[in-house]
Amino acid sequence: MTTTEPSTAPGPSARDKVLAWLRAHAFGLAIANLVANIGIVVTGGVVRLTGSGLGCPTWPKCTEESYVAHEALGINGVIEFGNRLLTYVLAAIAIAVVVAVWNRRGVVRRLAIVIALGIPLQGVIGGITVLTQLNPYVVALHLLASMAMVGLCVWLLDELRSPVREVAPRSVRVAALVTLAVGWLSLWLGTVVTGSGPHSGDLNSRRTGLDPALVSHLHAYAVYALVAATLVTLWLGRKHAYVRSVTIVLLVIELAQGLVGWVQYLTDLPVILVGFHMLGAALISAGLARVLVSTRAHA
8 A cells, every 4th residue: 555645845825926916817917917008197287277286395305304205285285296296006907017028028028117117217307397397398299108008008018919810911000100190299289378378286387378268279280180180091001800809999088089179178177177188198199009009010
């Protein structure tokens, strides 16, 4: 009669279990990455729309004496400091994504690293906005950098999980690229409108000095061009199911965003509508990136 001795091989370590969990949830973490980067756009809008842009009057400290907000700064200090803390949440998610995809060579790992490195860079740009007393051009750079991060997060998601497809015809790829370019022109002009309007983030911060009505109309014309470019992309890509579906989603977002934009313009920029408009801008950035990557082959 033989007996089987119990195995003495050690089980997986805590480190191995964590790594296995991260790798198994790489796609979910990448979704969290996208949501967090869209969320920071919205919370940044809350900072500006509540006049809390200088709630913490310096950087990297909140005040000359403290790294954290204190009672004397009031609710504006709490809002601004809270937004700063969210940067650490974004960084933690981005680092988790890097670890989760580290074994995947090529574009997936590179994208994850670029996104993770972009977060502290965004923090520095945010600090410069404070140090320059909310210079509207630096604020615009801060917002556009967030839009670029959103686009990169969408690209990463497409690389991790997306329908198998062949590369779209050249005409469709060109149309998608033109749509991206016009879309980014619209986003940039949106920051010019913001820099010329009343919601500066602080009562004493300077504006661009441009005529708000003029730049608002220029922004509107860019949006019309974006819708036209999106319709062309939709028509050219109508025989390609994935291109067609993501382009329709983008078109719906654009139309909703245009409606919000016109209503807020006609109602003297109520804070709640401006906030929704900023969320819409982030969604448009995501949609533009998704349409562009949909024209690429995916195995």
